[in-house]
Amino acid sequence: DQQVKQNSPSLSVQEGRISILNCDYTNSMFDYFLWYKKYPAEGPTFLISISSIKDKNEDGRFTVFLNKSAKHLSLHIVPSQPGDSAVYFCAASAGSQGNLIFGKGTKLSVKP
Amino acid sequence: EAGVAQSPRYKIIEKRQSVAFWCNPISGHATLYWYQQILGQGPKLLIQFQNNGVVDDSQLPKDRFSAERLKGVDSTLKIQPAKLEDSAVYLCASSLNRQETQYFGPGTRLLVL
Numbered sequence: 318d319q320q321v322k323q324n325s326p327s328l329s330v331q332e333g334r335i336s337i338l339n340c341d342y343t344n345s346m347f348d349y350f351l352w353y354k355k356y357p358a359e360g361p362t363f364l365i366s367i368s369s370i371k372d373k374n375e376d377g378r379f380t381v382f383l384n385k386s387a388k389h390l391s392l393h394i395v396p397s398q399p400g401d402s403a404v405y406f407c408a409a410s411a412g413s414q415g416n417l418i419f420g421k422g423t424k425l426s427v428k429p
Numbered sequence: 430e431a432g433v434a435q436s437p438r439y440k441i442i443e444k445r446q447s448v449a450f451w452c453n454p455i456s457g458h459a460t461l462y463w464y465q466q467i468l469g470q471g472p473k474l475l476i477q478f479q480n481n482g483v484v485d486d487s488q489l490p491k492d493r494f495s496a497e498r499l500k501g502v503d504s505t506l507k508i509q510p511a512k513l514e515d516s517a518v519y520l521c522a523s524s525l526n527r528q529e530t531q532y533f534g535p536g537t538r539l540l541v542l
Contacts, residue, residue: 321471353533360433360520360533361472406471413528416485419471 320344321409323420330427336394338423340407343388347409351417352381352392355404364405365392368413397427431455433534435521441540447509450537454502454523460484461498462531463506464520472520478504479527511541 322341330336340350348369353361367374367381367390374381380393394401407420434453442448454461459480464472475494476486480501489496493512498504508515518538522531 358535360522360535363530363532366530408471416474416477417472417531419473421469421471 318343319420320347321407321418321420323405323407323423325423326421327424327426330397330425332399332427332429333396336392336397336401336425336427338392338394338405338407338425340390340392340420341388342390342409344409344411344418345388346411347418349410349413349415350381350383350390351408351410352379353406353408353419354401355406355422361406394425397425399427399429401425402427433521433523433532435519435534435537437537438535439538439540441542442511443542444513445510447507448511448539449505449507450519450521450539452504452506452521452534454504454521455532458523458525458532459501460524460527460529460531461504462522462524463496463504464522464533466518466520466536468517475506477527484527508539511539513541515539516541 351366352364354364355361383390404422406422408417461478463475466472475489476496477484478498481498496506518536520536522533524531
């Protein structure tokens with residue numbers, strides 16, 4: 318049973334536009350959420366996180382939105398750049414010491 | 430600051446053979462994790478160490494997988510004997526402690542034939 322779901326395997330966006338990556342979760346005990354970015358042949362790199370006491374967290378071009386009632390979070394990248402092309406993983410944990418449960422990832426392609 | 434180091438980067442073995450992976454975490458990081466990432470899936474935690482003690486190994490197939498972290502620094506993950514379904518990327522990650530951000534190494538890509 319997948320507890321963290323990324324239903325879009327891929328997304329293609331034009332440079333300069335907004336990229337929106339979505340993630341749904343089923344476990345109501347999850348209260349800490351993260352996004353990791355992965356380039357080919359490299360390990361995942363932490364991008365941004367949000368705890369359940371917030372509904373938005375922003376870091377430069379990256380913003381994560383959390384909708385607890387819908388058990389949904391999204392990552393917005395504005396403006397998108399070709400260097401953002403990578404696989405993005407959503408992850409969740411129950412508590413800051415809980416194990417991370419990852420989604421399957423969404424491959425983002427930003428076209429010049 | 431040096432990142433998480435892993436070796437080898439690639440390994441091809443035949444089924445029923447054994448294999449070992451090595452991880453050197455970021456200096457000072459007390460918590461070390463091993464993940465398995467099968468193609469098309471997200472990383473799945475196999476085992477978590479806090480210093481040289483095991484915190485969680487509930488997802489580790491203990492009949493064939495073993496891991497150790499002697500002296501609370503480097504760690505090795507072993508598979509013996511390997512099965513075809515063990516083909517995956519094995520990622521090592523470390524964090525200052527269990528509440529902090531996990532930093533991943535580049536992974537070891539294993540192919541079992």
